[in-house]
Amino acid sequence: MAQLTYREAIARGIAQEMRRDESVVFLGEDVAAAGGVFKGTVGLLEEFGPQRVRDTPISEQAILGAAMGAAMTGLRPIAEIMFADFFAVCWDIVANEIAKSRYMTNGQMSFPLVIRSGNGGGLRFGAQHSQDVSNWAMMIPGLKVVAPSNALDVIGLMAASIRDDDPVIFLESKGLYASKTEVPDTDVVDTLGSAKVLRHGGDATIVSLGMMVPRALAAAEELAGHGIDCTVLDVRSLVPLDTQTILREVSATGRLFTVEENPRLCGWGAELSSIVTEEVFYDLDGPSVRITTPHIPLPAADALEDMALPSVERIVTTIEKSMNS
Amino acid sequence: MAQLTYREAIARGIAQEMRRDESVVFLGEDVAAAGGVFKGTVGLLEEFGPQRVRDTPISEQAILGAAMGAAMTGLRPIAEIMFADFFAVCWDIVANEIAKSRYMTNGQMSFPLVIRSGNGGGLRFGAQHSQDVSNWAMMIPGLKVVAPSNALDVIGLMAASIRDDDPVIFLESKGLYASKTEVPDTDVVDTLGSAKVLRHGGDATIVSLGMMVPRALAAAEELAGHGIDCTVLDVRSLVPLDTQTILREVSATGRLFTVEENPRLCGWGAELSSIVTEEVFYDLDGPSVRITTPHIPLPAADALEDMALPSVERIVTTIEKSMNS
Amino acid sequence: MTSTATDVSTKIALYRTQYELRLFEQRAYDLFLENLVKGTSHLGLGQEAIAAGVAAAMKQGDWTFATYRGHNHTLARGAGMTPVLAELLGRANGLMAGKGGSMHLTSVEHGMMGSYAIIGAHLPIACGAAWSAKYRGTDQVSVAFFGDGTTNIGAFHEALNFAVVWQLPVIFVCENNLWMEYTRTTEVTAVPNPAADRALAYGLESIIVDGNDADAVFEVASAAIARARAGQGPSMIEAKTYRHGGHSRADPGKYRPDEEVKEWLAKDPIVRYRARLIELGVPLEQIEAIEAEALAKVDTATEEAKAGATPGEDLLMKDVWADGGSAWRN
Amino acid sequence: MTSTATDVSTKIALYRTQYELRLFEQRAYDLFLENLVKGTSHLGLGQEAIAAGVAAAMKQGDWTFATYRGHNHTLARGAGMTPVLAELLGRANGLMAGKGGSMHLTSVEHGMMGSYAIIGAHLPIACGAAWSAKYRGTDQVSVAFFGDGTTNIGAFHEALNFAVVWQLPVIFVCENNLWMEYTRTTEVTAVPNPAADRALAYGLESIIVDGNDADAVFEVASAAIARARAGQGPSMIEAKTYRHGGHSRADPGKYRPDEEVKEWLAKDPIVRYRARLIELGVPLEQIEAIEAEALAKVDTATEEAKAGATPGEDLLMKDVWADGGSAWRN
Numbered sequence A, B: 001m002a003q004l005t006y007r008e009a010i011a012r013g014i015a016q017e018m019r020r021d022e023s024v025v026f027l028g029e030d031v032a033a034a035g036g037v038f039k040g041t042v043g044l045l046e047e048f049g050p051q052r053v054r055d056t057p058i059s060e061q062a063i064l065g066a067a068m069g070a071a072m073t074g075l076r077p078i079a080e081i082m083f084a085d086f087f088a089v090c091w092d093i094v095a096n097e098i099a100k101s102r103y104m105t106n107g108q109m110s111f112p113l114v115i116r117s118g119n120g121g122g123l124r125f126g127a128q129h130s131q132d133v134s135n136w137a138m139m140i141p142g143l144k145v146v147a148p149s150n151a152l153d154v155i156g157l158m159a160a161s162i163r164d165d166d167p168v169i170f171l172e173s174k175g176l177y178a179s180k181t182e183v184p185d186t187d188v189v190d191t192l193g194s195a196k197v198l199r200h201g202g203d204a205t206i207v208s209l210g211m212m213v214p215r216a217l218a219a220a221e222e223l224a225g226h227g228i229d230c231t232v233l234d235v236r237s238l239v240p241l242d243t244q245t246i247l248r249e250v251s252a253t254g255r256l257f258t259v260e261e262n263p264r265l266c267g268w269g270a271e272l273s274s275i276v277t278e279e280v281f282y283d284l285d286g287p288s289v290r291i292t293t294p295h296i297p298l299p300a301a302d303a304l305e306d307m308a309l310p311s312v313e314r315i316v317t318t319i320e321k322s323m324n325s
Numbered sequence C, D: 001m002t003s004t005a006t007d008v009s010t011k012i013a014l015y016r017t018q019y020e021l022r023l024f025e026q027r028a029y030d031l032f033l034e035n036l037v038k039g040t041s042h043l044g045l046g047q048e049a050i051a052a053g054v055a056a057a058m059k060q061g062d063w064t065f066a067t068y069r070g071h072n073h074t075l076a077r078g079a080g081m082t083p084v085l086a087e088l089l090g091r092a093n094g095l096m097a098g099k100g101g102s103m104h105l106t107s108v109e110h111g112m113m114g115s116y117a118i119i120g121a122h123l124p125i126a127c128g129a130a131w132s133a134k135y136r137g138t139d140q141v142s143v144a145f146f147g148d149g150t151t152n153i154g155a156f157h158e159a160l161n162f163a164v165v166w167q168l169p170v171i172f173v174c175e176n177n178l179w180m181e182y183t184r185t186t187e188v189t190a191v192p193n194p195a196a197d198r199a200l201a202y203g204l205e206s207i208i209v210d211g212n213d214a215d216a217v218f219e220v221a222s223a224a225i226a227r228a229r230a231g232q233g234p235s236m237i238e239a240k241t242y243r244h245g246g247h248s249r250a251d252p253g254k255y256r257p258d259e260e261v262k263e264w265l266a267k268d269p270i271v272r273y274r275a276r277l278i279e280l281g282v283p284l285e286q287i288e289a290i291e292a293e294a295l296a297k298v299d300t301a302t303e304e305a306k307a308g309a310t311p312g313e314d315l316l317m318k319d320v321w322a323d324g325g326s327a328w329r330n
């Protein structure tokens, strides 16, 4: 066991799978010689060489097109889109090509590929480098969507994503790159579509994802001090979605609170709230409440960004107010 | 008064505003000489000339970039993206540039522009020409999103969108282009953010949009015959969203059913369901239920496409089953 | 496969392919008029020489990437007429069981790696396949077909640069039929030869070929493919041609000057090629036999496609995922 | 404004601008080391001659579109040092009250129409402004700056073709500093001069200029702008330069060979320009006065920026919409 940062876990997870399987290749901007702008892929070039770890031009459509064409012909590429906001310049390859081609060809093709990307806010990068795009990906049929909240999950879910025969959008929370977790020295392989119960409580269920998970946990601790005992779930993968665990835990407490990083409209929390309402309505003791970034572009200034993203404080007061009304 | 098709209403609405305001210009692929691939802009070139109505190369980023640059310097451009699926090749200009730049510049710039596009399925065009992208647009802060369901609304909402000082994504349901509505011969100007109650009923509220509106209405007629009397709402604009009308009507009936064209995950119905659950939970008599396309790419064959899109029959059986359980 | 077009058996094969494509597309048009073709379709009438010439220069295992105007290319790589026609009719015996439609013809077993309906998208995808061949050390090549109007979209530029920088075995073939949908490409393009005049921007040779001459196409394609197999990287070929009909099913193509249409109909690749065969001494009976066989093939395909079942609910929810299903939740 | 760089008063102004930019960026770097600059920033140290030379060739009312590496361009168009620096510090007196940050500097009143942080996006946007000038019959021009690495993204290609086809008054200025973030551009680019070698693909003249010589930049920019104003359409200029530091705040730039860095530091545009002024007979005292004034200006800006208030909640929900608010519902 050793303490590993979330950023180190990226390279660890990729290396684990590259060692195992020659068909795994990796491409992106500044990922090889430089080890990535977030230093998430340091050492991969040195270990696996320039045929398997490749720098590209600033051509996101080419990067993802290359990944798609390689995947349909037998490789298992991992592509990096440096900041998740840049999905916007190559969204066609993601949403119209990679996601739909298996279905359109009646299953003639598979796309075993992973697109990993630094997602979300917290680093004062401003509106074009901070958007949480988890809902962009979730809404497209044919994409799996994974977002780990700690280094151990990074490794295990990365391995599961690489081994998966479908395209996976792997969203790394930029705000978590520096966070540390205890991880075993042996290989780690996790399962897509399994939410994790991080805390048990009888009063309400808080569901969170990525960078919001540590905040949800901290809020739960604080709420416990105020007499509100919460279950905390880490969704981990939006597609496939572990509705069984979520519905079970919400039914048990009778209340759902979602904590989302994305701006308000059409986030995963909305989907989840609607599933809960539709399927376990009669188990609910009160309204489901979503805690999100307001529906605004993310501002750059530290003070403003901190006000915009759901904070521990906002989670606590929102839940307290709702539970006491 | 005259019967006008939805497709004719497009040109009518645009022409009405171009006559009024010289700063309104229009660009897109095959929109001028050819009058648009859906024949939605026939006659505009002839009336307003080649400086105001312009054909472009197949360069969607250039089209929308041009619209954005023109809008920030005093024009009121209307740009066509031929099929809404093609937003994927220019999503950066929409989601990262047009939507965010007013906020990022602290209000120094405005973007009075309209992007109109043929949206959704029903014409057997297959997965890359049939996606409903209403949720793509709704989830981006800084975009207004309009989707008319009939020729009269096309004119009035087009006029309102052109006059609006913010960027509007104007989604025309391809499946409705041939539909006809009575429209007055005089100018029509409508209001963004106002839902319309199309039918009053005491048992449940059906909320729909675009091509789903006539289906929701037909379903309500059929349900009335089965003793279930529904209110039917046409949302018309997703942003701004007329939550007042929606919440009022849902509270009045105690039940919400949404009928969405988009695939299942993270559609506007999810957002609406979550708002209703959060804000009028105690007025609900039963679960809110969403009727959507399944979470699959849209198939091309007529038989398959008809199974995928919410049909009158599916709306009826879903509501009936839910109301009787 | 490095033989040039000079030998007669290749020529006869090229004629057969072109003639079959022609009859197939004409039949597709007839069936559209009968209201049996669902959705849209984009015919390759007039452009047969390019599909035939390039396909003849390719080997089994090579990959074709086409556009929505991909019937010719799919058939030229060996996919059956029945499944292709049945796909147009939205039948369960279609090439993709009706799930893709005319614009997305795909037959992986024939190396037909998809028809793509968003302008330009397949160009980088073809690079990816080429990369995978190079990485795995096979000698496979990718060929991507695209139209003149496609040269103005971003993905074109990214793919070309990428292919050159990575020295990929990919051949980009521009079928320049002068028109986009209803707009003349030169009206919205900064250079007269939309592909060839851009080649230098990627350090590539500028190659223009008569796209209505299957032999000429076969020759330039063979050379480009040989270079790619030899590790000498990508090529771009601009083939000048013309579509005989409108852009897609509903379009009569009236925006084109009569003179221009007449001029190009006079250059019909199939009429020309037939004359060439006769000139070369191929017996008329042999040619007529080929033509009769083609017609019989198209007739059979028509019967079989029409007899195809309507796809059922089982297909609807199938094959979103590699496990064969479409579940997004447990 | 059609004067060339030969007159001394223009030269002195060019020196002043360059020197101010230099001191400003150095100060920004110091404040970053003091942990006062929030988020990221991309300095233009070493590239001052381009910003200064082009801005001097522009008129009031013309429009600048820059990248995230836009401090130089914003200041060169006349925006105040205090608001720019305060923006870097995330203060309420920042150019955009802290809402945009270093990567999005915008000052519409100075014709600084935004700094764009997604590679290539602003190139078509600059076309749009140029279109609007042409449509309204003003003589305004758009100038868009971009890096060498940006020439490989799709938007570059679309913008160039579009500008030429519509004959727009827009000037594309490539600041070729040899590097993308940490990758050498020639390693991933098919041609040696990433912008100039592409000009022909759009029917444009290939223009290369010494980007470390403000006079040379001023001259080519003046000529291009004159052509644009005269209705002769767009130009593309590739200016060779070098960034003295790393790509962004955290980057020491160690991936660059020492030799290369040394070579380019020897071509420092400001050192060279100062020598030229002296050679021309400009009194040393005059130069030193300019330098002292620049320092005083930067010091004042530093004070004022540091004294800026923290932006409050009122700003957070403001100005998503033209009505000043952010409501998405009633």
Ligand SMILES: Cc1ncc(C[n+]2csc(CCOP(=O)(O)OP(=O)(O)O)c2C)c(N)n1
Pocket (backbone or CB within 6 Å): B029, B058, B060, B082, B086, B089, C069, C117, C118, C119, C146, C147, C148, C149, C150, C151, C175, C177, C179, C180, C181, C185, C247
């Ligand atoms: C990104 C995108 N924009 C627009 C279209 C609509 N469209 C389909 S075909 C076509 C014309 C293409 O012209 P060209 O590349 O010359 O090919 P051709 O149809 O002549 O074979 C257009 C504009 C599209 N499919 N995708």
Ligand SMILES: Cc1ncc(C[n+]2csc(CCOP(=O)(O)OP(=O)(O)O)c2C)c(N)n1
Pocket (backbone or CB within 6 Å): A029, A058, A060, A082, A086, A089, D069, D117, D118, D119, D146, D147, D148, D149, D150, D151, D175, D177, D179, D180, D181, D185, D247
């Ligand atoms: C679409 C997109 N891809 C990648 C990036 C990340 N990125 C920011 S700057 C940069 C390098 C740009 O190099 P160049 O164009 O030469 O400009 P320079 O920074 O040298 O001024 C990259 C890759 C981005 N901002 N946008």
Ligand SMILES: [Mg+2]
Pocket (backbone or CB within 6 Å): C147, C148, C149, C175, C176, C177, C178, C179, C180
């Ligand atoms: Mg064409």
Ligand SMILES: [Mg+2]
Pocket (backbone or CB within 6 Å): D147, D148, D149, D175, D176, D177, D178, D179, D180
């Ligand atoms: Mg550079």
